[in-house]
Amino acid sequence: MPHRKLTHIRIIAFTLLTALSYQSQAQSTDQHTDQHFQALLQNNKILKQGEKQFAMHCAGCHKKDLSGAVGFNLKDGEWVHGGKPSQILASLQNGFDKAGMPGFARILSQSDQEAIVAYILSKREGFESLTYKIYQLESDEDKYYGQNDLIASGKLNKNIADFELPEIKHYAIEFSGDFHVPQTEKTYLFAEHVNGLNLTLENNGKPVESEGWKGIVKWPLKSGKQHLKITYIAGKEGAWLRNIGFYVVNKDMSIKLFPVSTKALAESKKSTYxxxxxxxxxxxxxxxxxxxxxxxxxxxxxxxxxxxxxxxxxxxxxxxxxxxxxxxxxxxxxxxxxxxxxxxxxxxxxxxxxxxxxxxxxxxxxxxxxxxxxxxxxxxxxxxxxxxxxxxxxxxxxxxxxxxxxxxxxxxxxxxxxxxxxxxxxxxxxxxxxxxxxxxxxxxxxxxxxxxxxxxxx
Incomplete structure (x- = not known):
């Protein structure tokens, strides 16, 4: 009887080790794939190839500018089936028959598949892997906090900053994640009706100086991919001012390119274009x-x-x-x-x-x-x-x-x-x-x- 029990334990241990080994191999493969696509993003020839193939095979459903028609928006941070390069490639290869999307694994060459994914990645907008942290403060005047004051944290799956998350009066909230903007034009992070609010921005770990007037604040952004941290420390302002509408805008602020926060997203749905x-x-x-x-x-x-x-x-x-x-x-x-x-x-x-x-x-x-x-x-x-x-x-x-x-x-x-x-x-x-x-x-x-x-x- 003890021998049988020992054998059973060995079988379970072997199964767990095998599963962990497969999981480790899969993660290693995904990481290699993701690194491979980061290299492709620097290759203009590949991006041109991807743009051509996307126009031929994908634009009919996802629109030529990737903003979505019958198919999903492929530019923003909300990815139903996973937004990592390896996940996007798998979605392209396997398709979604029930949604009317064919798998392209046997239709396109591996080179064309990878070029399409690289092109999609080059057009991404907004946050990726966005997280938040909420810190407890003592009063309206309290501006200092540390790790011991952390009361809530998590991941925002839709990659949109939600300033209505805190359920307390005195708090600081941080939003942090990789951020994508167009590589072809000068852009700014932009917010209205924020005069007097304690807002700061860090880009790749360094403070960014803001420009502001008449309740408008903007921060210059780098082109392409960067890492942003937005911090807001609540003061005496009312609740309606604490829900901040952040957008990315063009150089002269004449066009709101895309929303960054939930308030801005709601406003854009009601807007007229x-x-x-x-x-x-x-x-x-x-x-x-x-x-x-x-x-x-x-x-x-x-x-x-x-x-x-x-x-x-x-x-x-x-x-x-x-x-x-x-x-x-x-x-x-x-x-x-x-x-x-x-x-x-x-x-x-x-x-x-x-x-x-x-x-x-x-x-x-x-x-x-x-x-x-x-x-x-x-x-x-x-x-x-x-x-x-x-x-x-x-x-x-x-x-x-x-x-x-x-x-x-x-x-x-x-x-x-x-x-x-x-x-x-x-x-x-x-x-x-x-x-x-x-x-x-x-x-x-x-x-x-x-x-x-x-x-x-x-």
Missing amino acids: DIKALAGYVVQQKKIIKLPPYSMAIGAPQQVNYAFNTRSCAVNGLWHGDMLNIGPNIGGRGKDGSIPLGDWLYHYPQQLMPTLTKEQTCSFIKYRINDNAPEFTFKVNDLTLSLTTDFSHKNQARFVYSVLDNPSNLTQISFVLPSAKGLSLSSQQGKVQQQTLTVDIASIKNFSIQMAWTGAKQ
């Missing part, structure tokens, strides 16, 4: 209310806007007036929908959509600016089409299609037409019947669909 097509066409790939995922918004100087969907090849929205308020999209990390500023003429499920067969596939190829207007190229099954627009006549939109390749020698194509009050549709090259347009593409390679309106559909 209007996008208007004043001097030329504007293309935005954002999540938009009343439109399905993968819709690209196009604004014209004539104050006519439409949405082209890269998954259905349909024009699934048309509105006149100004283009978009993207403030909710920015504040919501790409999850909240941007708001069209004008009046809807129609929106999804109404749409202008080419149809060939009941079970058809749409393959988006590219868009480019042609003759100062966006031109979309796509395939419906194996029929290649292009789409551009003409808004030169008031209260009219002309959608111009061209057949670029027809390997199956199809003789006709049909379009489902949108139905909306005050909207009329016509085509000189096709036949309209019961909200369907049919065009003879055996003889007609270029055709257009006109939409005219007298009022707006809300």
Whole structure:
């Protein structure tokens, strides 16, 4: 009996040692991977390669500037599946089938995978591995504290500084972590309505001198990655002043680049960031209310806007007036929908959509600016089409299609037409019947669909 018990203990000990060995090896591998990516971040050729591959394979869901559309924001500090280089690489390789993201392990070369991850890392913004410490003070006048005064500490998983954490009146709070800002422009840490507050900033362990006037304070930041510690010592100020809104801003403070604290994040969700097509066409790939995922918004100087969907090849929205308020999209990390500023003429499920067969596939190829207007190229099954627009006549939109390749020698194509009050549709090259347009593409390679309106559909 004692022999059996000893054998059992040995088995448990061996199992634990084996598990610890595997864990140690995995941690060592992850550390090596992370160090490898730090070297790649210094290689401009790799970053250019990553930018190109990201635009081809990732921008459709995460947007070209990584701010998030259908997929998550890839610039800020909130990483659902892990933000270390090794974790980002694993996410890219394995994908998330339930969320519609394929794994790229067998699609892209190892070099392209690593280049994409390096490019993503080069665009990061805000804190990484942010921690906080709260110290107990004796009174409003107490400005000194040490390790013995520490009453709470921890990690902030969303990497946003929360100044409402303390539940006591007299305290000091520190936020510390690696911090990322753009490498291409001069930036500042910025706070408003902080006149008289005891705020300090350390960068890589050294105090940073602030500039302040009329309740505004800013601290210069270094480019790229650095380590910041923000310290706030509470005094006699009221609770509403203690919840501080920190942003990173550009050199002349005209643009708030991204929020750093919870108050700033909440403010950015409520803020208005209007996008208007004043001097030329504007293309935005954002999540938009009343439109399905993968819709690209196009604004014209004539104050006519439409949405082209890269998954259905349909024009699934048309509105006149100004283009978009993207403030909710920015504040919501790409999850909240941007708001069209004008009046809807129609929106999804109404749409202008080419149809060939009941079970058809749409393959988006590219868009480019042609003759100062966006031109979309796509395939419906194996029929290649292009789409551009003409808004030169008031209260009219002309959608111009061209057949670029027809390997199956199809003789006709049909379009489902949108139905909306005050909207009329016509085509000189096709036949309209019961909200369907049919065009003879055996003889007609270029055709257009006109939409005219007298009022707006809300």
